[in-house]
Amino acid sequence: MKILLSAYACEPNKGSEPGVGWHWAKEIAHMGHEVWVITRANNQAVIDEALSLDPRSNLHFVYYDLPIWVRHWKKIPGGVYLYYLFWQWGAYRVAHSLTQKVNFDWVHHITFGVLRMPSFMAFLGIPFICGPLGGGENAPQTLRSSFPLRGYILDWLRDLSNWLIVINPLLQAMYQRSSIILCKTKETKAAIPQSHQDKCRLCLEIGIEPPNKDCQKLEAKNPRTDGEFRLLYVGRLVYWKGLHLGLQAFAQFQKQMPNSRLTVVGKGMDEAWLHRMAEKLEIDTAIDWIDWMPQKQVLQLYSQHDVFLFPSLHDSSGNVVLEALSHSLPVVCLNLGGPGVMVNNSCGRVIDTADLSSAIVIQKLSDALGELASDRNILKQLSEEALICSRQYHWHQLVNNFYTTLEPYKAITSR
Numbered sequence: 001m002k003i004l005l006s007a008y009a010c011e012p013n014k015g016s017e018p019g020v021g022w023h024w025a026k027e028i029a030h031m032g033h034e035v036w037v038i039t040r041a042n043n044q045a046v047i048d049e050a051l052s053l054d055p056r057s058n059l060h061f062v063y064y065d066l067p068i069w070v071r072h073w074k075k076i077p078g079g080v081y082l083y084y085l086f087w088q089w090g091a092y093r094v095a096h097s098l099t100q101k102v103n104f105d106w107v108h109h110i111t112f113g114v115l116r117m118p119s120f121m122a123f124l125g126i127p128f129i130c131g132p133l134g135g136g137e138n139a140p141q142t143l144r145s146s147f148p149l150r151g152y153i154l155d156w157l158r159d160l161s162n163w164l165i166v167i168n169p170l171l172q173a174m175y176q177r178s179s180i181i182l183c184k185t186k187e188t189k190a191a192i193p194q195s196h197q198d199k200c201r202l203c204l205e206i207g208i209e210p211p212n213k214d215c216q217k218l219e220a221k222n223p224r225t226d227g228e229f230r231l232l233y234v235g236r237l238v239y240w241k242g243l244h245l246g247l248q249a250f251a252q253f254q255k256q257m258p259n260s261r262l263t264v265v266g267k268g269m270d271e272a273w274l275h276r277m278a279e280k281l282e283i284d285t286a287i288d289w290i291d292w293m294p295q296k297q298v299l300q301l302y303s304q305h306d307v308f309l310f311p312s313l314h315d316s317s318g319n320v321v322l323e324a325l326s327h328s329l330p331v332v333c334l335n336l337g338g339p340g341v342m343v344n345n346s347c348g349r350v351i352d353t354a355d356l357s358s359a360i361v362i363q364k365l366s367d368a369l370g371e372l373a374s375d376r377n378i379l380k381q382l383s384e385e386a387l388i389c390s391r392q393y394h395w396h397q398l399v400n401n402f403y404t405t406l407e408p409y410k411a412i413t414s415r
Helices: 016-030 041-053 068-075 079-099 120-124 141-146 149-167 169-177 186-191 194-199 213-220 243-256 271-280 295-302 319-326 337-342 358-374 376-393 395-403
Strands: 002-007 034-040 059-064 106-111 128-133 180-183 200-202 229-234 260-265 287-290 307-310 331-334 348-351
Touching: 002 016, 002 079, 002 120, 016 034, 016 041, 016 059, 016 106, 016 395, 034 041, 034 079, 041 059, 059 079, 068 079, 079 120, 106 120, 120 128, 120 169, 128 169, 141 149, 141 243, 141 358, 149 169, 169 194, 180 186, 180 194, 186 200, 194 200, 229 243, 229 295, 229 319, 243 260, 243 271, 243 307, 243 358, 260 295, 295 319, 307 319, 307 358, 319 331, 319 337, 319 376, 331 337, 331 358, 348 358, 358 376, 376 395
Parallel strands: 002 034, 002 106, 034 059, 106 128, 128 180, 180 200, 229 260, 229 307, 260 287, 307 331, 331 348
Antiparallel strands: none
C-alpha cells in the first residue's frame, strides 16, 4: 500500500510525540509499504542523519514549515496551538499537491494525537486514519481538591475544550470523514461524538525498542538487599502528573520504612509548590531532586530502583511507564489514562480512584508501597512480569498489529 503520513512531530532518538511520529513511519515502511511523511522542516537534519545510517528506499520525507516570523508564535503562551493549526493547513496544501502525483491508499494523521486538534488531511478525499488520539482523560472530581488553584482552573478549561468538540464544525467534519479513529484510552473514545463511535478503535501510540543484550540481563534482576528501598519518579513537575499525591503517600510510607528514598527526575511549573510540600511533610531530606539528565542516564536509573511511582491523573499514554516496565521495574500508578491500561497487578499495583477522596487514594498508594517493600518475593515476581508485560508494546508489534488489519477497511472511503 501507499501511505501518506501526517507527522508534525517526527524525530529519531526522541520520546513523546516526536518519537511516535518517527517510529510509526519507520515501522510502516519496514512492513513493506511505500510511505510518504509530511513533517516540519526543522526535523530534516536529524532525519537525514538517521536515514544515512539506516537507508530505506520506501520511506520518503516531505518537509514543510511556516515562515520564520510565524514561528515566534510558539513562544507565546498557547501560541503553539495557533501555529499548529496554520501548519496543518499548509501541510494539507502540500499533501494535496502530492496526491496529484501519487495514488495513495490511505492518509494517516499521527501527530499531534489530540482529539481537540483538527487535521485537514481528512479533506483529501482518500480513506483517512485519525490517531491514535488522546486528551479525553480527566482527573476525577474527588481528587481535584488537591490541586493548586491554577490547576483547578486549567482542568476546568480542559473539560470545557473537550465539551466544545461536539459543536466544533471543523472537528465534526474531520470525524465525519474519518474511516478509522484510533483512541489511546477508553476515556478518549467516550469523548468522541456518539455518531462516530462505530469508527473508534482502542490503540496506544507508544512503544519501545525490542530488548537488546542489556535488557535481557535485567530478567535476572533481583530486589535490592542493602536494606534501602528506592522509589523513582520521572516526569514533568506539573499538578496533573499527581506527584503531590505521591509525595504524601511517600511521607506515610517513610514513617514505616525510614530507610527509603525517592528520586524525582524532572522540572516544571509546579516545581516550587512540590518542593514546599516536601518540606512541609518533612521528607525533603529523603528526596533526590534531579531537574534533568541525558536519556541514557535516565534509563540506567530504572535498574537502580525498586519501584516506579507514577500517580498521573490524565496521561493519555506514558512513555516512562513503558521504559520502567522494560527495565523490569514494577509500577505503582492510578487506574487512569494510559498507565492504567499498560499496568496490571501482575507487573505492579494499580490504585482504584472511583469516587474516592484524595486522602483514601494517598493511603492506598502508601499501602501498595508498603506491601512491595515488606515482601521481596512479590517484588521479584512483579519485576519478572514487568518485562513480559512490556513486550506487547514493541514498536514493530504495535504498528504491525494495526496495519495488518486494514484489509477489511479497504472498501470504506471518506465521506
